[in-house]
Amino acid sequence: MDRAEFRIGEVAARAGVSVDALRYYERLKLLPRAQRSAGGFRLFGPESIERVQFIKHAQELGLSLDEIKGLLATGGAEECRRVRNLLSRKIEELDVRMGSMKKFRRVLARHLDECERELSERGQNACCPAVTIGNKRTPLKRSEKKNADGSRKS
Numbered sequence: 001m002d003r004a005e006f007r008i009g010e011v012a013a014r015a016g017v018s019v020d021a022l023r024y025y026e027r028l029k030l031l032p033r034a035q036r037s038a039g040g041f042r043l044f045g046p047e048s049i050e051r052v053q054f055i056k057h058a059q060e061l062g063l064s065l066d067e068i069k070g071l072l073a074t075g076g077a078e079e080c081r082r083v084r085n086l087l088s089r090k091i092e093e094l095d096v097r098m099g100s101m102k103k104f105r106r107v108l109a110r111h112l113d114e115c116e117r118e119l120s121e122r123g124q125n126a127c128c129p130a131v132t133i134g135n136k137r138t139p140l141k142r143s144e145k146k147n148a149d150g151s152r153k154s
Contacts, residue, residue: 005043008034015052022052030055030069063090 012019025031026042031051034042051072058068067090071083114129 003046005035005045006049008042008044011044011048011052014049015056017052017056025052025055028065028069030065030072061090062093 008019008022012022034044037043055068111130118126118129
């Protein structure tokens, strides 16, 4: 059976935030003002849990509370255009960040390959290429070449 009203602690627990965060969202008008019980407790509807989860997820994706407030507001075509523009900017920002992350991943993969090659070729005499960036490494002498198991090559 679905409940129609939840106290602030229940909403916080179900949404994965603190009670203070809920009070803060309420002050910022991200959440509608809660009704009060006869005893003065805040009573939230089930939609509040979904709304708080949306706020939390949007923050994790890099939106500010002001931007989230704009997304949650209701209005006409002008407001819809504002929201569309905000979402478009956020997608562009994410694309740029993802591009940077992909480039960095390629750098890390290249370093991993260099480390694997160095360990394979030099065994215990390996000099980590990721750490020695910019430093010259000495080439292997014939007497130093090792097999994959670490034994000397003849």
